[in-house]
Amino acid sequence: MDQFLQHIVNMFILGGTYALLGIGLTLIFGIMRVVNFAHGELYTFGAYFVYLASALLGMNFFVSLVIAIVFGCALGAAIEFILLRPIRSADIDTTMLVMIGAMIVMQNTEQYVWGGVAKSVNTPFGESALVLGPISVSWLRIFVFVAALALIAGSYLLINRTKLGKAMRATFQDRDTASLMGVNIQFIYMATFALGSSLAAAAGALLGPVYVISPQMGNLASLKAFAIVILGGLGSIGGATIGGFILAFAEEIGAGYISSGYRDAMGFLIIILVLMFKPTGLFARAERIG
Amino acid sequence: MKRLFPWLVVLAFASIPLWLHDPYLLNACITTGIFIIAAMSLNLLLGYTGQLSLGHVAFFGIGAYASALTSLGLDVELIGGFRVVHEPWPVWMGFVLGVVIAGIFGYLVGKLSFRVRGAYFVIVTISFAEVVRLVALNWVELTQGPLALTSIPPFTFGLPGLGYVDLYGKVENFYLVLGVGVICQLVISRLTKSRVGRAMVALKENESLAVSVGIDVTRYLILAAVISAGIAGAAGSLYAHYLRIIDPDVFMFLYTVTMVIMVITGGKGTLAGPIVGGLIFGFIPVIARSFATPELQWILYGALMILIVFVLPQGIVPAIEKWFGVTDDKSATLEPVKP
Numbered sequence: 001m002d003q004f005l006q007h008i009v010n011m012f013i014l015g016g017t018y019a020l021l022g023i024g025l026t027l028i029f030g031i032m033r034v035v036n037f038a039h040g041e042l043y044t045f046g047a048y049f050v051y052l053a054s055a056l057l058g059m060n061f062f063v064s065l066v067i068a069i070v071f072g073c074a075l076g077a078a079i080e081f082i083l084l085r086p087i088r089s090a091d092i093d094t095t096m097l098v099m100i101g102a103m104i105v106m107q108n109t110e111q112y113v114w115g116g117v118a119k120s121v122n123t124p125f126g127e128s129a130l131v132l133g134p135i136s137v138s139w140l141r142i143f144v145f146v147a148a149l150a151l152i153a154g155s156y157l158l159i160n161r162t163k164l165g166k167a168m169r170a171t172f173q174d175r176d177t178a179s180l181m182g183v184n185i186q187f188i189y190m191a192t193f194a195l196g197s198s199l200a201a202a203a204g205a206l207l208g209p210v211y212v213i214s215p216q217m218g219n220l221a222s223l224k225a226f227a228i229v230i231l232g233g234l235g236s237i238g239g240a241t242i243g244g245f246i247l248a249f250a251e252e253i254g255a256g257y258i259s260s261g262y263r264d265a266m267g268f269l270i271i272i273l274v275l276m277f278k279p280t281g282l283f284a285r286a287e288r289i290g
Numbered sequence: 291m292k293r294l295f296p297w298l299v300v301l302a303f304a305s306i307p308l309w310l311h312d313p314y315l316l317n318a319c320i321t322t323g324i325f326i327i328a329a330m331s332l333n334l335l336l337g338y339t340g341q342l343s344l345g346h347v348a349f350f351g352i353g354a355y356a357s358a359l360t361s362l363g364l365d366v367e368l369i370g371g372f373r374v375v376h377e378p379w380p381v382w383m384g385f386v387l388g389v390v391i392a393g394i395f396g397y398l399v400g401k402l403s404f405r406v407r408g409a410y411f412v413i414v415t416i417s418f419a420e421v422v423r424l425v426a427l428n429w430v431e432l433t434q435g436p437l438a439l440t441s442i443p444p445f446t447f448g449l450p451g452l453g454y455v456d457l458y459g460k461v462e463n464f465y466l467v468l469g470v471g472v473i474c475q476l477v478i479s480r481l482t483k484s485r486v487g488r489a490m491v492a493l494k495e496n497e498s499l500a501v502s503v504g505i506d507v508t509r510y511l512i513l514a515a516v517i518s519a520g521i522a523g524a525a526g527s528l529y530a531h532y533l534r535i536i537d538p539d540v541f542m543f544l545y546t547v548t549m550v551i552m553v554i555t556g557g558k559g560t561l562a563g564p565i566v567g568g569l570i571f572g573f574i575p576v577i578a579r580s581f582a583t584p585e586l587q588w589i590l591y592g593a594l595m596i597l598i599v600f601v602l603p604q605g606i607v608p609a610i611e612k613w614f615g616v617t618d619d620k621s622a623t624l625e626p627v628k629p
Contacts, residue, residue, distance in 0.1 A: 032342050035409045083596065090603075092408055097554065100547060104592030112585040219543075223420065242543050261428035268417035268424075275406050275414055287458045 001135035007252040011245065013141045016148030017203040019244030021221060022228030023155055023237050024199035030235030031172045031192045033092055034084060038098040039200050039225050040218030040231070041106035046072050046201030047208025047217065051119050061123050065147075066207050072201020073194045080193035085186070110215040113244070118212035123215070123233060144206045151202055155195070156237050168192060172235055200225075220264055227267035230274050231282055239282070246270075296475075299565075303468055307461045315576065316460045322572025323467040324529050327474055328545075329552040329564035331521035334549070337559030338482055339514045340494030341407075342370045345415030346522060346547040348422045349392040353523025354530035354540055355426065357381075357388030357431060361531070366432050381445050387529045392523025393516045400515030404508055416543070420476050421540030438537035445531050463532050472526060479561055481517065490514055491559075498594070544588075551595050557605025568607050 001221045021043060028036045046068045053064030083098050115241055125140040159165040170178040171188045204218070211217075232239025247267055255263035274282070310316055332346045363378035379387075403414040426433045433439065445466055479485050489510045493500040501507055532538050548571065556567025571591070578587045602609055 035412065086600065094599055094603065096342065096409070096412065098552070098596050100550075101592040101595035101599070104544075104547065104595070105589050108585040108588040108592070112583070112589070120609070220420075223413070223416060227417075230413065232293070259428060262424060265421050265424045268421045271413055271417040272402070272421075275410055276402060279406055279410065 003256065005023030005135050007256050008249075009135055009137050011248045011252045013137075013145050014207075015248035016145045017207045017244075018224065019241040020148055020199045020203040020206075020230055021154055021225040021241035021280055022232060022244045023152065023223075024196035025225040026229045026232065026235055026237070026240045026254075027155075027159075027168070027192050027199075028135070028196040029229060031168060032189055033095075034193075035092065035096045035099065036193075036196070037096065037222050038079065038102045038106060039168075039196070040223075041103055041110070042072055042076060042197045042200035042218075043204035043207075043221045044110055044213075044215065044218035044235070045075060045106070046204030047213040048114060048119075048204075049113035049201065050205045050208055051213050055119070055121050061121075061209075068205035069198050069202045072200035072205075075201070076197020077190055077194040079197070080190045084189070084193065088189075090240060093138050096232050105214055107218065114215060116215065118214040120212050121209040123209050141210060144210060147206055148203070151199065152241055158195070159237060164188075164191060217260075220267070223271075224264075224267045227271045233280060233282065243282075300468070300472055304465070307464050313460060316464060318572065318576045320460060320463050320467055321529075322568060323464070323471055324525050324532070325548060325552065325572060326565055326568035327467070327471050327525040327528070328522050329549045329556075329568050330471075330474055330478060331518045331525065331552045332549045333558060333560075333564045334478055334481075334518040334521070336553055337557075338487060338490045338494065339511055341404075341511065341514075342412050342550075343415045343515075343518075343551070344412050344543075345417070345419030346518075346549055347541055347543070348399075348415075348419035349519040349522035350394060350526040350529070350545065351419075351422065351426065351536075351538075351540040352395050353392040353526030354536050355439070355526075356391040356523070357384035357527035358439050358530040358536055359432070360387045361443050362439065362441075364432060378443075378589050381443055381531055384531070385445075385524065386599075388527035388530075388612035389520045389523045392526065393520035395517045395557035396519025397512060399519070400512040404511045404515070405436060416546075419541060419543070419546065423538055426538040426541060433538065436537060438535050439530075440535050442530055442534045442536070443616065444534060467528055467532075470524060474524065475523070475561065475565075477517070482561070486510060486513065494559075547595075551591065551598075554605055555594075555598050555602075557607035557609075560605070560607040560611075563605055563607045570606075600618055 024042075025036060025039050028034055028039070048213075049068035049071050050061075050064050053059045053067045054061050057064075059067070077103060083102055087094060087098065087160065104228075123140050125143060127138065129136045130142060147229040159168060167178065167188050168184045168191070170181065170183055171176065171185060175185060178188075180273065200221075204221075208217070222246060228240055228243040230243075231246055232241070232243030247270060250266040250270060251263050254266040305407070306319060307316065310319070328346070328350050331349075332343065335341050335343050335346075360376070360379050360383045361384040364374065364376045366374045368374060399415065399418055403411055403418070406414060427435055429435070430437075445463070482490070489505045489591070490502075493507045493510060494504055497507060529540070552567035552571050553564050554567070555570060556563030556565065574590070574594075575587055578590060582590065598605075
């Protein structure tokens with residue numbers, strides 16, 4: 001039972017960052033119809049930006065988190081402008097191949113610049129932990145969970161309460177009509193990709209210090225994000241949030257009670273099962289964003 | 291002349307061991323050849339039916355493991371104390387079983403994943419490959435996990451009454467790979483020029499139209515998946531018995547990416563495409579290794595992939611054919627129909 005409670009606690013911490021990853025991807029895939037294979041690399045970049053700012057340049061930990069998110073946003077905008085804008089009318093397979101190319105370039109650039117040795121980041125939380133009876137949670141993990149929730153709430157508000165969000169939702173529903181109504185589609189696409197990228201970078205920036213940072217950490221992140229999107233239904237922030245927690249739960253239970261080697265298989269099994277039996281996702285209310 | 295040209299190419303390839311004696315380069319030729327066979331099998335799905343299967347390395351790896359385990363023998367305890375013991379069989383049996391088992395997996399994956407299309411199809415195929423990789427990594431009793439299957443026997447060749455020869459050497463393996471490659475290419479060429487091939491191209495160009503004229507789309511897709519998986523399994527088997535060691539890294543996503551780059555660079559949906567693309571990307575590492583670390587080589591790979599999609603979206607072979615005004619393969623070079 002104690003072990004189970006510990007798994008549940010871990011699920012919440014992992015699930016928060018998975019939800020961030022999933023929301024970023026569901027926005028990009030939903031609005032732009034781009035299968036973003038580089039999503040996991042944005043996640044890795046977020047983690048390395050934190051390492052660069054806080055461990056190498058000696059900045060405050062919280063400031064370096066903000067820097068990581070801002071740089072993730074800028075990197076996303078640059079990728080959109082250089083790689084995706086010129087092939088806007090291309091089919092989904094073409095953009096997929098371009099994003100795979102981008103993933104390979106980015107991952108090996110990380111490997112080249114930082115080397116294969118994993119890095120760790122010291123945080124102001126140190127090793128202190130909150131002990132509640134049989135379970136203990138480090139303060140760092142609690143902070144990660146709270147920050148992830150804040151970012152989820154922030155993106156929900158951005159999509160549902162701002163003018164930019166309204167334009168994004170309009171583009172998701174009908175690109176051509178939105179364009180006729182005066183929505184600047186090019187800008188919306190760039191903003192969407194930048195927002196999705198900064199959420200992925202935020203997930204990496206938050207989770208990186210909890211574990212270690214290595215060039216391969218993003219390898220599975222894109223696919224896990226896809227599992228979340230498929231679970232939650234396309235373009236749904238609420239669905240992606242719940243999907244993130246479900247995936248984290250499945251991984252924790254899988255690792256704890258089946259075999260730790262199969263932790264990463266859980267996401268893939270979820271993908272296969274959901275697509276076989278309920279291809280619209282568990283929470284899709286038609287194809288809608290918000 | 292047009293009919294002779296492919297055989298002249300085969301002859302040119304066959305002459306390579308006569309003038310090339312450097313073992314490193316010969317090794318590069320053999321591994322390139324194996325990957326060309328894998329790329330040819332991917333081309334059947336990607337180029338002719340238009341389905342981007344990004345889990346193709348799973349069939350390659352399944353072929354490699356099935357073939358290796360058949361020839362090494364195995365002793366595994368399944369759930370419920372059920373024990374499977376298998377005595378080592380000759381290598382050629384391993385090859386056949388590698389092809390068959392990969393084909394069966396192709397059938398199962400096709401049956402499941404062709405229910406969805408586009409991005410979802412891609413994700414299902416990748417997921418399948420990753421699950422297989424994790425099984426290979428964690429089912430240590432069967433696969434030795436990360437410790438790898440070692441001392442896999444090489445191919446043997448022989449005639450009854452004359453005795454058998456082990457194919458340890460590079461030259462022998464080169465001709466073996468070339469022979470298998472030619473057979474696979476003949477199979478694919480026959481298939482794509484038949485009724486089945488035309489049905490595949492029809493469903494690539496316009497699936498709903500193909501359905502409306504009575505083509506059983508799912509049946510042809512699954513047929514393509516089975517043949518494609520079987521050929522990938524053959525390539526995997528060659529790989530296992532040539533290297534004589536395999537570990538779960540054969541299931542790496544980057545190998546699928548390598549096959550995809552080869553196909554799209556050469557020209558998807560053309561018979562010569564995977565060979566041209568395969569030769570280019572097989573020998574880039576040979577040239578690049580003198581001045582670039584592996585990371586830089588991969589960066590080059592990725593950048594080239596983006597560049598080719600931007601500059602030559604149809605690939606090299608169709609561009610050359612257009613340049614010379616040759617269209618030898620009408621079914622494959624049809625202009626795509628814009629809806």
